[in-house]
Amino acid sequence: MAENPEAEQWRADVLGEGxxxxxxxxxxxxxxxxxxxxxxxxxxxxxxxQIPHGPFADIDVLYVHGWSDYFFNRRLARYWAGxxxxxxxxxxxxxxxxxxxxxxxxxxxxxxxxxxxxxxxxVAMGRAEDGTAPRRLVVLGHSTGGLTLPLWAxxxxxxxxxxxLNSPWLEFQLSSAARAALTPVLGIHSRMRPRDEWPQLDLGxxxxxxxxxxxxSDPLDINPAWRPEQTMTVHVGWMNAxxxxxxxxxxxxxxxxxxxxxxxxxxxxPTRWSEELTHSDSVLIVDDIxxxxxxxxxxxxxxxxxxxxxxxxxxxxxxxxxxxxRLDRWATAMLAR
Numbered sequence: 001m002a003e004n005p006e007a008e009q010w011r012a013d014v015l016g017e018g019x020x021x022x023x024x025x026x027x028x029x030x031x032x033x034x035x036x037x038x039x040x041x042x043x044x045x046x047x048x049x050q051i052p053h054g055p056f057a058d059i060d061v062l063y064v065h066g067w068s069d070y071f072f073n074r075r076l077a078r079y080w081a082g083x084x085x086x087x088x089x090x091x092x093x094x095x096x097x098x099x100x101x102x103x104x105x106x107x108x109x110x111x112x113x114x115x116x117x118x119x120x121x122x123v124a125m126g127r128a129e130d131g132t133a134p135r136r137l138v139v140l141g142h143s144t145g146g147l148t149l150p151l152w153a154x155x156x157x158x159x160x161x162x163x164x165l166n167s168p169w170l171e172f173q174l175s176s177a178a179r180a181a182l183t184p185v186l187g188i189h190s191r192m193r194p195r196d197e198w199p200q201l202d203l204g205x206x207x208x209x210x211x212x213x214x215x216x217s218d219p220l221d222i223n224p225a226w227r228p229e230q231t232m233t234v235h236v237g238w239m240n241a242x243x244x245x246x247x248x249x250x251x252x253x254x255x256x257x258x259x260x261x262x263x264x265x266x267x268x269x270p271t272r273w274s275e276e277l278t279h280s281d282s283v284l285i286v287d288d289i290x291x292x293x294x295x296x297x298x299x300x301x302x303x304x305x306x307x308x309x310x311x312x313x314x315x316x317x318x319x320x321x322x323x324x325x326r327l328d329r330w331a332t333a334m335l336a337r
Contacts (some may be wrong), residue, residue: 013039013076013225014097016220024120026093031104036117037097038124039089054084055336057169059136059161060125062118063089066143066169066311068232069108073220076313079324083331085138090121092148097227109194109237111148111245118152122159131159142166142311145284147245150296154253162334163259163296164327165313169242170292171247172286179246180276194237201217205270206310209277213309213316220314246292255297260330262323263289264308264315279319280314283310301330 014021018072026034043054052058061080065071071089080087091097092114094106108114121131127133137160141149146168154161172179189196207229214220264281268274290302303326305312307319317321 008038008129015039015041015072015077018042019074019077021097021275022124023050023098023117024124026115026116026120026168030099031102031196033100034093035098035100036093036120037091038089038121039071039077039097041074041087042250043081043083043084043086052084054081054082055332057084058134058337059085059138059140059335060099060127061085061140062121062125062135062149063087063140064092064118064142066141067093067234068228069143069145070223070226071305072222072227073219073313078256078270079327083336084133086125088116088216090189092117096223100225104195107195107235107238109190109241111151112155114148115155121247127159131156133159136161136335137161139162140166141168143169144172145247146210149241149252150255150259151245151248152258153255154248157256158259161254162257162331164331165259165261165293165311167263167281167286168261168289168293169283169284170295171246171285171288172243172246172248173288179214179243179250183243183247184308186236186243190237190240194235196236198234198239200231200234203270203273204229205219205277206282207275208273209282209309210311210314212275212278213327215317215320216319217317227324228312249292249295252295253297256299257297258294258334259293259300260303260334261290261293261296261300262305262326262328264310265304267308278316279307279311281308294297303330 011022013021021040024036069090077087124130139149145163263286266280268276268280270282310314312323
């Protein structure tokens with residue numbers, strides 16, 4: 001197992017008591033220094049000692065966020081730690097805690113490049129670079145993170161014991177046929193001018209829906225510099241990387257570990273503001289994602305959460321509680337010891 005030479009560099013995180021962060025140097029590119037940032041929340045000490053206890057005491061959880069996003073959900077971390085797991089969340093290069101001045105937010109041209117970020121996180125978690133370790137590993141991804149992680153798991157099947165996906169972006173919004181037609185054109189454009197802007201229309205309705213759905217019993221403190229009201233600029237090279245990921249999923253990933261996919265019960269397109277947007281996914285076509293999920297592997301559970309937003313775990317109170325109930329039911333059945 002790899003050593004963890006940077007353990008002494010853990011420091012207090014912006015999420016407050018019980019949360020720490022570690023900067024993971026990844027080298028440089030044409031925009032300068034590249035880093036990822038690992039956040040951790042560990043189980044409470046038992047009898048004053050860090051003795052593993054709880055049904056998930058031998059589990060490490062690694063969370064990866066989506067596009068125009070970063071990790072901020074204290075309750076999700078506390079759910080896992082409360083069951084005995086060690087919870088970690090990774091702000092990928094050029095996102096959230098990892099963005100540096102002069103960098104293009106979120107920019108990457110191949111999702112496989114995140115293998116470097118994840119390998120650095122694994123070492124900091126006390127695992128080998130390929131993720132293997134005596135402890136079990138659960139990977140938990142949201143949206144684009146829910147595309148990145150199953151792709152990574154397909155390349156590291158011996159490391160992963162379970163995959164949990166919160167509204168994963170597994171298929172292009174305009175259907176698989178549109179993706180197939182777009183792929184060759186986008187690929188050529190990406191090779192020629194990868195930093196061209198991708199056309200998009202974001203009226204800020206998803207951010208407004210999150211504010212409307214706020215739950216006083218589970219408050220969220222979101223940094224608008226790291227998770228802006230309107231999405232970060234999308235570039236052609238990045239979009240091509242995502243579409244290539246969708247193509248790989250469509251061919252089947254062959255995952256043999258259990259997979260949980262959590263989705264809203266419905267999609268409402270954000271063409272105008274309406275109350276419906278506070279009870280639905282306004283980012284993805286959830287029925288298409290449900291179909292694409294079946295390409296992930298041989299043991300896939302799909303949970304449809306009535307009233308949920310795109311990020312299931314920041315929905316209105318009733319939908320949020322239902323999401324945690326469904327997560328706990330599945331995790332207890334699949335993972336508890």
